[in-house]
Structures are given as C-alpha cells and as structure tokens.
Amino acid sequence: MNRDNNRKRLLEESFDICIIGAGASGAGAALDAELRGYRVALIDRGDIAGETSSRSTKLIHGGVRYLEQAIKKLDLAQLKQVRHGLAERRTVVRNAPHLAHPLALLTPVFSWFEGMYMSVGLTLYAFFAGQDRFPKGRWLTKPEALDKMPTLTPRMHSAVLYYDGQFNDARYALALAHSADEAGAVVVNYLAVTGFERDGSQLKAALVQDQLTGESFAIRAKVFLNCTGPYADGIRLMANPNLDHRIRPSKGVHIVLPRETLQSDCAMLIPKTADGRVVFAIPFGDNVFVGTTDDDYSDLRHEPLLEPAEVDYLLDTLRPYLAKTPDKSQVQAGFGGIRPLIESSRANTKTLLRDHEVEYDAESGLLSLLGGKWTTYRLMAQDAIDRVGERLANPVKGSTETHYLVGGETYRFEDWQTLQQRFSLPTDVCQHLMQTYGDRAERVANLLTAHPDLRERITENQPYIKAEVIYQVRQEMAVTVRDVLARRWRLELSDWELTAQVTPLVADLMAAELGWSDQYRTKQVATYQALLSSFMMKAGLVSEPTVATGL
Incomplete structure (x- = not known):
C-alpha cells in the first residue's frame, strides 16, 4: 500500500463507493466490494484500525454471555447472534491463519453444581458451533485445572475448559485493508471527512482534509458508506442534520499484566462479577490482558483512557480466581476502546445487543453500517455491500468467505525454520516474523x-x-x-x-x-x-x- 500513489488516485478518479472508516467493518467492506468488481475508495481520519478495532479483547467468539441470556430469557435475537458468531469464527481463522488461532479458556468453578451448570452451557455452545474443527471442551478436575494453569486459587472445586478463537485485531484489519488495496481498492489513511458536496440533497462527493499536509479536496462517488463505528452519528448528522442519534457508545478497558500472572497458554473466563459483567484474562505474547469493563461513554472527542478505579476493579475481579492477586505495580500498560452499541430502550450498555444494522437515509443517500462486533465483521460487510449493490442497480454476489487475506494463503508456521536457514536470524525473530506477516515474512527478511x-x-x-x-x-x-x-x-x-x-x-x-x-x-x-x-x-x-x- 503506497499512500502517495493512492492519494493521487483519489484526486484523479471517481468511485462507485467511498467507504468512510477503515476499521474492521470498513476494511472488510472495502475488500468485499472490490472483489465484486466495484470501484472502491477506503479512507479514515486516522490510521487503519486506529480506534475501536485495534482495542478489542482479541477474541473471536460467539459470545458465551449472549448464549446464557438467550436461554434464560428465551431471547431469539441473542441466540441468532451467538450462531452467527460461532459460524464466522471458523472463517476468521481460515482466511488469516497467521493472525488467528483457537484458544483454550478455563472457567474456575467453586461447587459441583456450578461446574455442572457451566458444563451444560458450554456443551450447548459447542453444539451451536457444529463441526468447525475447534477442539471440544470438557469439565476438568481440580488437579487437571491446576496443571493447565498453576496460578489458579486452590479454593476452587474444578474448572470447565472450552475453546474460542484469538487474533491480532489491528493486524487483521490491516490485512483486510491491504488485501483490498491489492485487489484494486484505493486505501488512504489520515484523511478526515469535513463535509459533503450534494446534487440536490443527495451526496455526490466527500470533502476531506489530509491530516498530514492540511490539504483539502473532494472524493467523488456514487454511494457513500459510513463505517465509523462509535463515531457513526457524526457522519450521519453531517450528511443529514435532521437524523436522530443511533449510537450509544460504551467504554471498555483492559489492563496488561506479566505473562507469569497465569503461567499458562490458556485464557481464563470469569463468568460473573459484582455488577454482572464477564471478564477475561488472556495470554497475548509476553503479557496477559485482563478486561473488559462496560460503561457509558460520551466524550468522543478524546481517546478513552485507563483510570485508577478501572485498574482496581479489574484487579479485584481477578482476586477470587488466583492464588495470588497481582499488585497494581505490576500493571505494565492498558488500553481502552469504545463499543458502537445501537441505541435502544434497554436499560444499560451491558444489556444492549451488539448485532448490526445497515441504515439507508433516503434524504442524503448515505448508507451507515451500525453496531456489530469483530467476530461478525465479514457478515456485516457483506450485508452493507449487498445494499450498495442495490443502490448501484448492479447487485453482485460476495465472495469473501473463502478469500485468503494478505499473508495467509500459503502460510505454514513451520516455515520459520526455512527463514532461519536462509537469513540466519534468531529463532524468536523468525517465529515472530511468520506470525506477524505470514507468507510475506520472507519479503521482510x-x-x-x-x-x-x-x-x-x-x-x-x-x-x-x-x-x-x-x-x-x-x-x-x-x-x-x-x-x-x-x-x-x-x-x-x-x-x-x-x-x-x-x-x-x-x-x-x-x-x-x-x-x-x-x-x-x-x-x-x-x-x-x-x-x-x-x-x-x-x-x-x-x-x-x-x-x-x-x-
């Protein structure tokens, strides 16, 4: 991806679709649209995946919490979301195997009944997943659980093991954008939309300002697709000031602890907290990410930051599950993201569904992809580009389900040994290059x-x-x-x-x-x-x- 060349193309060409926002949904939509043969521009006011899409829990999942609520409340909407998520996690792993893989998760329980309850629930979770090649979970004895994660509290009765997926979110979004670029899309970061030109009330061009040079210009397209996540209302109201707000932003933060916190390749699911949340402790490289919180957030002008009360809350949440709780001095970093929850009458952000919607504003012609989560980015993009095809009067079927992303097509982790033989690099460097760049690792070397x-x-x-x-x-x-x-x-x-x-x-x-x-x-x-x-x-x-x- 060459920014200067792509930026020049934005000035010289017109497009079928201009996608605003290069996070998971925007980059996914750009790849989907380009593979259908549409002329695509993808822009973002910051970096690719510079906001929410790089600050997730790094899990690809159907949503254990959603399944529990679906069963307790006979909520078919939540059950549908679980099924979509479980179906898509297989595709996420298949299309970029260097960036995504199955992950074992342990849930410590403190009584026989609790273990049985969790086992039944996770058996249903596996049932809905079908034959997706993810390993099957089971109920572990206390010694088996301590063998897998030695730092667990000895007070536990046993633990339930299940599997979901883990991925490198920022690099996955980058691979989507890079793949779209190689397919022919024009991808440019650090271009902020400042307004629109119109033909009557209908949008015909996006006015943008280059955040690196200050230069302003127009990008002409037949259709504009808003994929800006928690910031979607800003673009919606820019296109049509008469629209109502649709997004209820929710802040979620993680703290980062040393890997010794778990001493395990397994993650831990904490199924219940004092305020009804689900918290994960997940190994990621040399660290353990612990999160997340879930609170209303209104200050969209500023990056969400980790605060002392949130550090204390996450450490306190860990305390009952570990033999020794990490001290605050061991917190090495943290990060916060904003979920783009769709506004509804539900009481609080913890109960809002994270399913998605493609909104069409007839007044301006703007399409907006609202809500959703990382695991189902491909379905979200597919739905959005289906609507784009309708607006262009040129519907074409999508083909992203089996499309390898940059770095994934011929990836084999064991090829790090070939890399080492050719370039005499240390083992950890070769393995890192393979897991970061996939079959493009040799290009780096x-x-x-x-x-x-x-x-x-x-x-x-x-x-x-x-x-x-x-x-x-x-x-x-x-x-x-x-x-x-x-x-x-x-x-x-x-x-x-x-x-x-x-x-x-x-x-x-x-x-x-x-x-x-x-x-x-x-x-x-x-x-x-x-x-x-x-x-x-x-x-x-x-x-x-x-x-x-x-x-």
Missing part, C-alpha cells in the same frame, strides 16, 4: 540482503527488528511512530515504558525512509512520548513523568 544492519533488534528482549519498520513504511502505510508501535507491532498495548524507550530509534528509521526533517522527527518523538506519559499518569501508575524513559 529480504531487506537484509542489501542492508544487513536491519537485522538488529529494536530492543534486547523483544523479537522486533529494524527491517520491519522499513517494510511497514513501504508496504503497510505506516506514517507515524504510533502506527508502528501501537498497531503494526503491539508494543504500546503491552509496555508503556518500553515503548517510550524505543520511540527515538523507530523515529530515526522512519525519518530516513520518509524524508522527515530533524524538526518533524523530534516532534514525532516528543508528541508520542508525552502521550505515553499521560496514559501512565491518568491510570495512576505514576505521579509524575518517568525520568528513566525520558518522559
């Missing part, structure tokens, strides 16, 4: 042929190497240091202090590749390190900037 110094690690105890930064700039449209450290790598999610330490080196590599001035490079470093410092202080993890990291 090929950069070492002309520039052997690019084999150097960014930091001693992590597998990231300098060549990746160059590849991400050239092939993955990374244009800021945060694009690299937060999304193409996930370092910002796992360790704020370490991220601050490596920021200058990453900025140096990007500056050389992108031709940044010394002043611009210095600004990139200072701005990002200040942001990381604000995260730490807002979460109550430090009371003042940390000298050791240069913050």
Whole structure:
C-alpha cells in the first residue's frame, strides 16, 4: 500500500463507493466490494484500525454471555447472534491463519453444581458451533485445572475448559485493508471527512482534509458508506442534520499484566462479577490482558483512557480466581476502546445487543453500517455491500468467505525454520516474523540482503527488528511512530515504558525512509512520548513523568 500513489488516485478518479472508516467493518467492506468488481475508495481520519478495532479483547467468539441470556430469557435475537458468531469464527481463522488461532479458556468453578451448570452451557455452545474443527471442551478436575494453569486459587472445586478463537485485531484489519488495496481498492489513511458536496440533497462527493499536509479536496462517488463505528452519528448528522442519534457508545478497558500472572497458554473466563459483567484474562505474547469493563461513554472527542478505579476493579475481579492477586505495580500498560452499541430502550450498555444494522437515509443517500462486533465483521460487510449493490442497480454476489487475506494463503508456521536457514536470524525473530506477516515474512527478511544492519533488534528482549519498520513504511502505510508501535507491532498495548524507550530509534528509521526533517522527527518523538506519559499518569501508575524513559 503506497499512500502517495493512492492519494493521487483519489484526486484523479471517481468511485462507485467511498467507504468512510477503515476499521474492521470498513476494511472488510472495502475488500468485499472490490472483489465484486466495484470501484472502491477506503479512507479514515486516522490510521487503519486506529480506534475501536485495534482495542478489542482479541477474541473471536460467539459470545458465551449472549448464549446464557438467550436461554434464560428465551431471547431469539441473542441466540441468532451467538450462531452467527460461532459460524464466522471458523472463517476468521481460515482466511488469516497467521493472525488467528483457537484458544483454550478455563472457567474456575467453586461447587459441583456450578461446574455442572457451566458444563451444560458450554456443551450447548459447542453444539451451536457444529463441526468447525475447534477442539471440544470438557469439565476438568481440580488437579487437571491446576496443571493447565498453576496460578489458579486452590479454593476452587474444578474448572470447565472450552475453546474460542484469538487474533491480532489491528493486524487483521490491516490485512483486510491491504488485501483490498491489492485487489484494486484505493486505501488512504489520515484523511478526515469535513463535509459533503450534494446534487440536490443527495451526496455526490466527500470533502476531506489530509491530516498530514492540511490539504483539502473532494472524493467523488456514487454511494457513500459510513463505517465509523462509535463515531457513526457524526457522519450521519453531517450528511443529514435532521437524523436522530443511533449510537450509544460504551467504554471498555483492559489492563496488561506479566505473562507469569497465569503461567499458562490458556485464557481464563470469569463468568460473573459484582455488577454482572464477564471478564477475561488472556495470554497475548509476553503479557496477559485482563478486561473488559462496560460503561457509558460520551466524550468522543478524546481517546478513552485507563483510570485508577478501572485498574482496581479489574484487579479485584481477578482476586477470587488466583492464588495470588497481582499488585497494581505490576500493571505494565492498558488500553481502552469504545463499543458502537445501537441505541435502544434497554436499560444499560451491558444489556444492549451488539448485532448490526445497515441504515439507508433516503434524504442524503448515505448508507451507515451500525453496531456489530469483530467476530461478525465479514457478515456485516457483506450485508452493507449487498445494499450498495442495490443502490448501484448492479447487485453482485460476495465472495469473501473463502478469500485468503494478505499473508495467509500459503502460510505454514513451520516455515520459520526455512527463514532461519536462509537469513540466519534468531529463532524468536523468525517465529515472530511468520506470525506477524505470514507468507510475506520472507519479503521482510529480504531487506537484509542489501542492508544487513536491519537485522538488529529494536530492543534486547523483544523479537522486533529494524527491517520491519522499513517494510511497514513501504508496504503497510505506516506514517507515524504510533502506527508502528501501537498497531503494526503491539508494543504500546503491552509496555508503556518500553515503548517510550524505543520511540527515538523507530523515529530515526522512519525519518530516513520518509524524508522527515530533524524538526518533524523530534516532534514525532516528543508528541508520542508525552502521550505515553499521560496514559501512565491518568491510570495512576505514576505521579509524575518517568525520568528513566525520558518522559
């Protein structure tokens, strides 16, 4: 993906569809539309998956909570959502096997009855999943559970094991956008919609401003599709000020702890909390992500941040399930996202369904894809592009169910050994490259042929190497240091202090590749390190900037 070339095409061409928002649903819709033969533009005011789509729990699932509520309340809408999710998780894993895989989850229980209740529920969960090649769960004895996760509390009676999927959300969205780009779509990040041109009341062009250069121009298209998630009402009202609000944003946060918290490759599901939520503790690389919360959120102008009360709540939620609860000083980072829940009469955000809707505004002609969740992104995109085909009077059947994403088609994890033989890279680096870039890993390593110094690690105890930064700039449209450290790598999610330490080196590599001035490079470093410092202080993890990291 080349931003300059794509941006030039936006100025010179007109499109069948302009998709606003390059998160899961927008990137998924762009790929779907391009594969149907439509001319597609995909834009985002920030980076690809720069908001909600990079801040999920990293699970691909039908929704255990939804199944329980569906059965208790005989709620067919929630049951339908579970079935959709379970059907789609197979496709999510199949189409990008380097980025998604099955994950074992343990649910500790404290009585025979509780274990039986959970076992019956998870048996139903497996039944609705059908023959999807995910391993089958079972009820574990206490010794079996402790063998799989030694840090569990000895007070438990037993544990129930089941399987869902895990994935790298930001890179999955990037793979969707990259795949759409390679199919012919014009993908450009950091373009903010500021208004619309009209033919009568109908939209005919989106007015956009380049967030990197300040330049403004128009993108002409026959149909505009709003895929901006929790920010959808902003675009809807820009197109038609008379519309009612439809989105009720909900904030969810995670804390990040050392992997030793669980000492396991299994995740943990905490099925009930004091306020009726479900919380997960999930291994991800060298860390454990614990979350999430679920609270109304109204300040859409600012990024949702981890706060001290949320840190305490998640640590307190862990306490009954572990032999030793981690201390607040062990929290290395955190992240927050905003769910795009569709407004309804339900009492609170915890009871709102996360199913989706494709809304058509006859006054302006705008289509908006509302609600939904990561697991069902492909169905959401398919429904939206079906509606686009109707508006274009050119319906074409979608084909994304069996379409491999960039990096996935010939991926085999064991090929890391071939990579090691050819390029003499350390084992952890080769495995990281395979799991991050899939069958494109060799393209990253090929950069070492002309520039052997690019084999150097960014930091001693992590597998990231300098060549990746160059590849991400050239092939993955990374244009800021945060694009690299937060999304193409996930370092910002796992360790704020370490991220601050490596920021200058990453900025140096990007500056050389992108031709940044010394002043611009210095600004990139200072701005990002200040942001990381604000995260730490807002979460109550430090009371003042940390000298050791240069913050």
